[in-house]
Amino acid sequence: GAPSAGQQPTTDALRDSAFLRACRREPVPHTPVWFMRQAGRSLPEYLKVREGVPMLESCMRPELVTEITLQPVRRHKVDAAIYFSDIVVPLKAIGIDLDIKPGVGPVVAEPVRRREDLARLRDLTPEDVSYVTEAIGMLTGELGATPLIGFAGAPFTLASYLVEGGPSRNHEHTKALMYGDPRLWADLLDRLAGITAAFLKVQIEAGASAVQLFDSWVGALSPADYRRFVMPASATVFAEVEGYGVPRIHFGVGTGELLGPMGEAGADVVGVDWRVPLDEAARRVGPGRALQGNLDPAVLFSTPEAVEAKTREVLDAARGLEGHIFNLGHGVLPTTDPDALTRLTEYVHTRTAR
Numbered sequence: 001g002a003p004s005a006g007q008q009p010t011t012d013a014l015r016d017s018a019f020l021r022a023c024r025r026e027p028v029p030h031t032p033v034w035f036m037r038q039a040g041r042s043l044p045e046y047l048k049v050r051e052g053v054p055m056l057e058s059c060m061r062p063e064l065v066t067e068i069t070l071q072p073v074r075r076h077k078v079d080a081a082i083y084f085s086d087i088v089v090p091l092k093a094i095g096i097d098l099d100i101k102p103g104v105g106p107v108v109a110e111p112v113r114r115r116e117d118l119a120r121l122r123d124l125t126p127e128d129v130s131y132v133t134e135a136i137g138m139l140t141g142e143l144g145a146t147p148l149i150g151f152a153g154a155p156f157t158l159a160s161y162l163v164e165g166g167p168s169r170n171h172e173h174t175k176a177l178m179y180g181d182p183r184l185w186a187d188l189l190d191r192l193a194g195i196t197a198a199f200l201k202v203q204i205e206a207g208a209s210a211v212q213l214f215d216s217w218v219g220a221l222s223p224a225d226y227r228r229f230v231m232p233a234s235a236t237v238f239a240e241v242e243g244y245g246v247p248r249i250h251f252g253v254g255t256g257e258l259l260g261p262m263g264e265a266g267a268d269v270v271g272v273d274w275r276v277p278l279d280e281a282a283r284r285v286g287p288g289r290a291l292q293g294n295l296d297p298a299v300l301f302s303t304p305e306a307v308e309a310k311t312r313e314v315l316d317a318a319r320g321l322e323g324h325i326f327n328l329g330h331g332v333l334p335t336t337d338p339d340a341l342t343r344l345t346e347y348v349h350t351r352t353a354r
């Protein structure tokens, strides 16, 4: 039906938010700020509501997801919320036996290594993740003009957890499969692209204003191997959600050498870690894409003056960009002082006010 009076101004204000404007490379009133992993262990209010609730279970409770997602927005006044979940939630939702072990990360009971294992990776339907639709409905009501970012793990990073059976430094089983059985690898990534795209669609249809594809561990690959073994599946994910017109962000760690091809995979915004200055990253990504980043999260353990100096370096390198979203170069570290994040948000807003 027609939107009631009262609803339309919120929609317009949301579309006009600094975050969404920067994603579209339009002029902004100030550089928008949000932090990967802004919800979580750095916040005492998070630790309190999570007490006694296992991580994966907390992701399936809409009221809890809503509260945790809103916590950093209230506290830091960041320009966007990121939906509280984890990259392995859609895999759990289709019946993969996995858990998130505190201090370790996702652990998969039976690794995926043979062709017959692919049968366990069935398609994801909206009914599998009805709690996501419910939570996002609650969240968009609460957030008003503040955008909500939905997210998913990219096919390579999900494949690494599935094939290794858990977190891995060298991704040796993953690479053994990728190089040793390229056919099976392509089929595995294709399955994961379908699941990831379906999960992003659920979030967009429920009201997410942007989506981020986390390919956290893809920096382990050379550009040639990225193009051959990973890019087609990630490009499929971006193409599948293109029609919604919501900005698509693509992020990985240690991906300085991959920024060119990652920019070609179909995202509107490319996330950059702290190893490459944003002006150099812009040259590598090429025109027509906004950039997101890239303060080293470890800098937040230094003095307020040092944090400001390092932040100015990021903002100076970003000065010529068409669109810049300020973020860390990777997630907030668990023992970060939350006040340092609040001060940082305020500093970027003040320093970039036009």
Ligand code: CP3
Binding pocket: 035, 036, 037, 038, 039, 040, 041, 055, 082, 083, 084, 085, 086, 087, 088, 100, 101, 102, 103, 104, 105, 106, 151, 214, 216, 331
């Ligand atoms: O950014 C946000 O605030 C939204 C929440 C979010 C979580 N995981 C919550 C979480 C997001 C965006 C993720 C994504 C995620 N999960 C990634 C991509 C981002 C990145 O950091 O590169 C990856 C690789 C994972 C896999 C994963 N899940 C790891 C490595 C860990 C940490 C393990 C640990 O305990 O050190 C998790 C668990 C996890 N995901 C926690 C949270 C808040 C901690 C669990 C807890 O608090 O009990």
